[in-house]
Amino acid sequence: MIAAESQRDGDSLFNAGYCLLHGRGVPQNYRFARELFSIAANKFGHFDSVFTLGSMMIEGTGGLRSATSSLRYLKAAYSIGSYHAWIRRGLDAYLNGHYEKSAMCYLRASEIGDASRYHHDMHL
Amino acid sequence: MLNSGSLHLLHEDSHSGPMALVYDIIVWEGLLATRDIAALVISSSWTRDVSGVDLALQLLYKTPLMSAIDSDRGKQASMFCDEEDGGVSVCETLGRSEPLTTRVFNPADLEDPVSVASLKAANERVLNCTGYTADYGVKLGLYAEAAEHGSPEGLLLWSLLKIYGHESASSLCSFKSSALRTSTLPSTVAFHDQRQGFFGLVGSLVLGNTGAIMPLVNLLLSGVGVPPMNETYTLDDIPLHSEVRAYLLSSSSLLNTLRGVIVDGVATCSSALVSSESALCPLDYTVGGVGLRNYSRASPRDVITDLAIGLLYAASLLGVSEAKAALSYRFEVGRGVIRDEETAAWYGLLSAKRASVDYHALGGEPIVEADRLNDDTEDKVHRGNMGSDDALIQMQLIRAREGHVPSLVAMGDLYYYGARGMPRDQARARDFFMQAAERGSSEGQCGAAGMLLKGEGGDRNVSRAVLLYEEAASNGSIRALNGLGYMFFFGKDLDKNEVSAIIRTYGPSWDPITVVLGCMLCTHSQCRYRQKLSSIS
Numbered sequence: 001m002i003a004a005e006s007q008r009d010g011d012s013l014f015n016a017g018y019c020l021l022h023g024r025g026v027p028q029n030y031r032f033a034r035e036l037f038s039i040a041a042n043k044f045g046h047f048d049s050v051f052t053l054g055s056m057m058i059e060g061t062g063g064l065r066s067a068t069s070s071l072r073y074l075k076a077a078y079s080i081g082s083y084h085a086w087i088r089r090g091l092d093a094y095l096n097g098h099y100e101k102s103a104m105c106y107l108r109a110s111e112i113g114d115a116s117r118y119h120h121d122m123h124l
Numbered sequence: 125m126l127n128s129g130s131l132h133l134l135h136e137d138s139h140s141g142p143m144a145l146v147y148d149i150i151v152w153e154g155l156l157a158t159r160d161i162a163a164l165v166i167s168s169s170w171t172r173d174v175s176g177v178d179l180a181l182q183l184l185y186k187t188p189l190m191s192a193i194d195s196d197r198g199k200q201a202s203m204f205c206d207e208e209d210g211g212v213s214v215c216e217t218l219g220r221s222e223p224l225t226t227r228v229f230n231p232a233d234l235e236d237p238v239s240v241a242s243l244k245a246a247n248e249r250v251l252n253c254t255g256y257t258a259d260y261g262v263k264l265g266l267y268a269e270a271a272e273h274g275s276p277e278g279l280l281l282w283s284l285l286k287i288y289g290h291e292s293a294s295s296l297c298s299f300k301s302s303a304l305r306t307s308t309l310p311s312t313v314a315f316h317d318q319r320q321g322f323f324g325l326v327g328s329l330v331l332g333n334t335g336a337i338m339p340l341v342n343l344l345l346s347g348v349g350v351p352p353m354n355e356t357y358t359l360d361d362i363p364l365h366s367e368v369r370a371y372l373l374s375s376s377s378l379l380n381t382l383r384g385v386i387v388d389g390v391a392t393c394s395s396a397l398v399s400s401e402s403a404l405c406p407l408d409y410t411v412g413g414v415g416l417r418n419y420s421r422a423s424p425r426d427v428i429t430d431l432a433i434g435l436l437y438a439a440s441l442l443g444v445s446e447a448k449a450a451l452s453y454r455f456e457v458g459r460g461v462i463r464d465e466e467t468a469a470w471y472g473l474l475s476a477k478r479a480s481v482d483y484h485a486l487g488g489e490p491i492v493e494a495d496r497l498n499d500d501t502e503d504k505v506h507r508g509n510m511g512s513d514d515a516l517i518q519m520q521l522i523r524a525r526e527g528h529v530p531s532l533v534a535m536g537d538l539y540y541y542g543a544r545g546m547p548r549d550q551a552r553a554r555d556f557f558m559q560a561a562e563r564g565s566s567e568g569q570c571g572a573a574g575m576l577l578k579g580e581g582g583d584r585n586v587s588r589a590v591l592l593y594e595e596a597a598s599n600g601s602i603r604a605l606n607g608l609g610y611m612f613f614f615g616k617d618l619d620k621n622e623v624s625a626i627i628r629t630y631g632p633s634w635d636p637i638t639v640v641l642g643c644m645l646c647t648h649s650q651c652r653y654r655q656k657l658s659s660i661s
Binding site for chain 2: 078079101112
């Protein structure tokens with residue numbers, strides 16, 4: 001798609017990659033799909049691309065299989081889960097002066113990873 | 125069923141489903157050698173029926189403690205008794221020196237009409253978001269009443285209020301309610317008691333409530349509210365059913381109780397909840413078939429951390445995605461377990477699948493804000509998080525009302541995500557996007573079209589979405605082109621007339637698929653579709 005080619009948003013790249021991955025309307029091409037997902041993930045922090053790319057890497061689809069590289073993307077993807085809300089709860093509690101509560105929320109969030117990571121989140 | 129992959133322990137296909145759960149718990153407990161487990165399997169007539177799990181666990185429970193280091197496979201099977209960690213001595217430290225009390229009651233029999241009524245009354249107060257100030261104690265009392273009459277849910281909610289106060293997920297009346305965003309909430313610190321909460325969670329787990337696992341892990345790992353493991357304690361101030369209280373008090377130490385609770389609790393949960401995906405990392409995901417080694421503990425001395433990690437495994441087996449994410453992180457950095465990226469990636473994939481579901485929940489797209497506290501910003505931390513109290517947002521709102529297009533779009537974004545302390549209100553977001561769209565803003569048109577397409581903040585209206593996308597596309601919006609491409613692709617929403625209208629607009633032989641994909645792959649520099657699209661974008 002022309003939209004994807006212009007590399008100006010993540011959705012276009014993902015949709016094009018999706019079609020290539022599943023052979024919808026075009027011949028299946030895993031390697032090309034992985035390239036497009038990679039651009040969408042790294043340039044735009046596009047969630048679906050990040051997740052799909054991570055899955056492809058751990059399964060070795062369309063390129064080398066690598067746990068180390070896949071982890072980088074999977075981690076960014078799983079950080080977005082609903083449990084992410086503990087960070088915001090921690091901040092809200094802090095703003096309201098409920099420091100004990102805030103600490104508990106942050107402690108819970110810290111189990112999912114380094115809190116500062118959320119700063120950059122999908123921008124990997 | 126629970127574990128569809130080949131089981132790591134005996135590595136045979138037949139050991140999947142609920143039986144895998146049993147084995148996995150054995151791995152985590154690490155107290156039995158493989159041959160003992162094999163003997164148990166052979167001598168029993170367990171089937172894949174879920175109801176067998178509880179029985180199986182009880183049987184295993186009563187098996188005398190065997191040294192896990194008397195066979196090579198045993199070494200692998202043991203999580204706690206790794207040779208490098210000191211072998212026997214570690215087993216002795218962690219092993220059960222006495223048989224644990226087996227739970228004799230059936231949690232389902234404990235609940236009575238009083239518990240159901242109290243829970244309902246308490247939940248109604250939460251749903252209606254009424255009277256936080258006066259109601260907090262009443263609500264707590266209602267949950268306590270439900271808990272005393274055997275309600276696992278009531279006990280869990282009571283515990284969460286004790287630990288997290290209003291911030292607990294279950295008592296949060298609604299994400300959309302701005303009431304929770306303001307600082308007018310009374311402090312509930314007077315009610316807080318993490319130690320009470322801790323025992324409440326333990327009791328709730330005994331009753332088979334999976335929801336208790338993650339908060340319990342939270343307490344164990346942070347050390348907050350966790351009483352000394354070898355001291356006696358009373359449970360007078362915890363609203364427990366008498367049977368549960370007797371069960372919890374029957375053991376000689378808290379450590380023993382917790383171990384018993386975890387196995388019993390997980391068995392109870394498993395008969396109620398069966399996850400469809402494989403929950404533990406199978407062998408073939410690990411390098412050189414040393415998967416079990418990865419379950420060994422990195423540090424042999426920390427009993428409480430082990431309990432918590434055991435709970436994480438249990439929660440993961442039961443399909444709790446937060447636990448999978450936590451395990452992934454632990455394996456990635458080697459926190460409490462031996463560092464292993466393969467295993468980390470496995471758990472990462474499982475939790476990311478769930479995150480993907482969360483991400484695509486209608487109207488529920490998560491927002492990630494830079495909500496970090498640090499010393500530099502101590503006095504500024506309120507800035508940018510005050511929602512409608514924020515002077516800049518108020519100013520933006522005024523400008524939006526005057527018809528300033530960038531302000532309209534920005535307000536739409538704020539409400540769409542619930543950003544910067546604003547409540548998430550998608551009906552308002554849609555309204556702002558529509559206003560911007562009417563004033564010819566491509567961003568507004570795309571924002572409104574996306575919401576119309578998905579039915580966020582109001583009814584779905586596909587034809588209106590198409591019109592908005594088209595208008596934005598004609599102004600060169602890439603986002604709109606993609607939106608149109610998407611709708612062509614999943615063309616079921618567009619009826620023939622609408623499609624032909626679009627085809628008339630863009631050209632007589634417009635083929636959606638060609639446009640969506642062909643142009644990207646097309647090598648003909650003179651392709652007329654390509655030229656047409658280039659002229660648009």
